[in-house]
Amino acid sequence: MVEHFYPVAHADLSTRIDRGRSEGRADAIVDLAAARRFLARRWWLIAGVALLCVVTAGIVLSLVPKTYTATAILIVDPRTQKVAQSEVVLGGIGSDAAAVESQVEILESSTLAKRVVAELGLDRAGELSETSAIERAAAGLRGLLGLATPAPSAAEQRERVLQRFGERLRVRRRGLTYVLEIAYSSGSAETAAQVANALAGAYLADQQRQKQEAARNAAGMLGGRLDELRARARDTERAVSTFKNQNGIVDLGSAQTLLDREIAEQSQQLTQAQARGAEAGARYAQARRATASGAEGGGTLAEALQSSVVTNLRQQYAQLGAQLADLRNNLGPRHPAVGAAEAQVRTVAGQIRTEIGRLAQGLRNEAEAASARERTLTASLERLKKQAAQRGQARVRLAELEREAQASKVILEQYLLRQKETSEQQNLVGAEARVLTPAAPPLRPSAPKTGLLLLVALAGGLVLGLGAAAAAEAMEPGLRHAGAVERGLGVPLLGTLPRVSASRLAAGGGRDGGQGGSGHARLIGDSREHARFDEAIRMLALPLNAGAGAQGLDRSGLDQRGIAGRSGDTLLVTSALPGEGKSTVAEHLAAAFAAQGRKVLLVDLDTRDARLTRSRRAGQSPGLLDALRNASDPGNFVHHGTVDAISFLPIGIARDDPKAAELFFSPALGRAVADLRRRFDLIVLDGSSLLRGVEGRLLLAHADRTALVVEWGRTSRDDVKAALDLFGRAPGSLAGIILNKVDRKALRRYG
Incomplete structure (x- = not known):
């Protein structure tokens, strides 16, 4: 299996490596x-x-050991049962969260625990009183060390039982409800259910007992106070009666005395007399004005209007007045008949005035009588008020005595009623919680x-x-798959080369750390294993040819006119450590490029090993180092191939010189490489290992591209990273990494 990746040039390799590592970690997640x-x-x-x-x-x-947990469920009902209208002595639990949580603490209290332990006999025998295996082992160890402790006392044993009981008990509130769960764990399912139910029953009985005791104590306290309250009520009532007799105070009901009634009646009579006097005075004043105005003015007086005498006289006066007017009109004012008529008019007017005067005198007498009545009533009222003022302090004291008597009476009645109600409550109180679900023996262990x-x-x-x-x-040592290179190091992977035995790969040539190789015609073998290796080399040349485009050449090594360029490309093949097969890879890559029709020069610059020089039997031939030392033309020492079309420049005899490494610092090396560029399309440099000498590091500045050969699964990541760090400080361009000596079967497991 062969993997190939095309290189991407970067200006700053260290930045690329750091970014590649961070991106690699992110990509590895998904x-x-x-x-x-x-x-x-x-x-x-x-x-x-x-x-x-x-x-x-x-x-x-x-x-x-197995543990069984039984759970009893209680519900706390904050509603107060109103069996009677009276209030209970001991109030209810309450409906707030703190009150319900307080019931959890009560259920977990040692008081209830002691009752349950005593009721079920858990302190006499059973798991609570037994000594655990750990305690027995600890006691035995202390005994061996001479640190034995005396047997626990009865009080300590009870405390230990209660502690173990509390460790097995769990009481909790179910959410925000009024439901409480009592869970008890035991090695016996029956015991767990018995304890949970017993604790629930003890809790309910404790609630009822507390209320009964509170009612009983309250009734006893109320009974003891009743005799004292009765005596106090009698004394206060007796003091009120005695004070009234001493001060002549007579009650008429509704907190009113006889003197108060007399003052009220006198005040009412005085008000009526004042009203009548004012009315009489007004009528008398009107009568006086009427009398002063003559006969005509008396017509507005109410008494005159109501008098038949005054009415008849006024009628005569009116008739005479009319007759007088006619006479004056007919006879004139000087006629005797007119004078007689005027005398009659004057006589009737005098009679009217006399009658009105008499009526006015009567009104005057009535006004004076009303005024006298008013003065009498005012004097009588003032006398009564003086008496009332004299008895004011006595009445204040009487009010105080009456209030004390009334308060004593009310308190006595309240105590009597409360004492009877409290006595009855002793038989009516009940718990404000009930068992919703009793605990049953569990069928399966809880732990x-x-x-x-x-x-x-x-x-x-x-x-x-x-x-x-x-x-x-x-x-695991070394790099084994593309991800370790691409994502782990942030460097392109150019390809992988399979492991080929040295006997097949170098059937007559030299060896390079187990992945040997030779030049000449033996580079292309006939075996299947060798054929796979050759195919991998040819595929590996593709990404390296892609880098040649940066130097003006296409992937075939030719320019746009189809002929070789005037300036060749340099490819450095190196490794982090010796024995990774870099010389073999360099030699086979040179053969692959030469097979493409390119003019290739293979240069051995490995001062530490010089494997290519030895494999091509040029160890005694002058080479590049000799040209550098003698300032001669390096082309004079090139060995031109006859079969594989590879030109080879050995390292030279000067390699044995102790100062040969100094030649790599000389500017002559750069000039020699530049001169060789003009003669060849491609120069493949086989340099020393980067971590074993300075010579290989100096070659980085003379290479257009560098391929780093890493042995699959052997070279450590730290060594590869150390080698890559050198590229970050050198101007050369890293083309990528070549994994060499790959186990194809093992590689399948890595992708």
């Missing part, structure tokens, strides 16, 4: 295919850990929950198995 392959590789480890956890949990559960715990053990085992698998995956 990469379901990668997760499936991970499970396929590690399923046996995950399943084994999960099975171990389930078996362990099953063994532990079989040793744990341990075997099914749930086994599921938890299975889930935990799966989690632990996944963790163990992830740890095993993380500790």
Whole structure:
């Protein structure tokens, strides 16, 4: 299986690597295919850990004693039962949340626990009084260490029983309702039901007993106060009677005395007399005005109008007046008849005045009588008021005495009524809660929950198995799939090369760390395994040819006119560590490019090993280092191929010089590479390992593209990352990574 990826050039490789790592972690979360392959590789480890956890949990559960939990359900009814109209002595529980929660505390109190324990005899024998295995073991250990403690006293034993009872009891309120659940756990289903029901009964009996005791105590207290209240009521009533006799106060009902009635009557008579006097005075004044106005004015006086004498005189006066007027008109004012008529008129007018005067005198007498009556009544009322003022303080004191007597009487009546009601309540009180559902012996144990715990053990085992698998995956050496390169390192993967045995790949040539290779015609073999390797090399050349376009060449290595360009491309093939097969890959890539019709030069620059020089039997031939040291033309030392069409430039005899590494620092190396560019379409450089010497790192500046060969499953990620960090500080362009010596069968599990 061969994977190929085309390289993408970046200006800053370190930035690309960091971004690739972060994007790789995000992609790994949703990469379901990668997760499936991970499970396929590690399923046996995950399943084994999960099975171990389930078996362990099953063994532990079989040793744990079973526990049964019975539940009794109570409902608290905050409504007060109105059997009688009177109020109860001890109020109800209440309907607020705090009151209901308080009942939970009462049910969990040690008082009820003691009653239930004593009622069922739980303190004499049973699981509450027995010593647990852990306590026995601890006691035995203390005995061996000489730290034995004396046997617990009876009080300590009772306290221990109550503590264990409380640990097995659970009381809770069901939501926001008035329903309470009493749950008790025991090793016996019957015991659990008995305890839950007994606690519910003890709670109801405790409520009823408290109310009865409260009613009984209240009745006794009220009875003791009645004699004192009776004596106080008698004393206050006697004091009121004595005070009235001493001060001559006579009650007429409705809190009114005899003096008060006399004052009221005198006030009423005085008011009537004043009204009559005012009326008489007004009539007298009118009569005086009438008298002063003459006969004509008396016509407006009411008494004159009602008098028959005055009426007759006025009629005569009117007739005489009419006759006088006629005479004057007929006879004239000086006629004797007129004078006689005038005398008659004057006589009648005098009679009228006399009669009106008499009536006015009568009105005057009446007004004076009314005024005298008013003065008499006023004096009498003033005298009564003086008497009332003299008795005012006595009446105030009497009111105080009467209020005290009335209050004593009311209190006595209330106490008498309350005492009778309280006595009756002793037989009418009841609990304000009732058992909604009694506890029944449970059919299945409540603990341990075997099914749930086994599921938890299975889930935990799966989690632990996944963790163990992830740890095993993380500790697995080397890079094994494209995701580890692309997402883990953020570097393109150019392709993978299958593992080929050295005997098949180098049937007569040299070896390169187990993935050997030779030049010449033996690069193309006949075996099926070798054919797969050659096909992988040819496929690997495609992404590398794509990078040649950046140098003015298409993927065939030719320019737009169909002839080779004037300046060739340089490809550096290197590795992080020795023995990863970089020399073999470089040699086979050069052969693949040459097979495409390109003029290829293969240069051995591995000062540490020089495998290509040895495999091509050029160890004693001068090479590139000799040209650099002697400042000669490197083209003079090129070995031109006859069968594989590869030109080869060995490293040279100067490799054995201890100062040969200094030649890589010389500008002559750059000039030599530039000179070779003009002679060849492609120069393939086989450099030293990046982490084993400075020579391989210096070559990065002279390569247009670099292919990093990594041995599949062997080279650690840290070494690869260290090698990639060198590219971030060098101007060379990293084409990508080539995974070499891949196990095809194992690779299928990684995708």
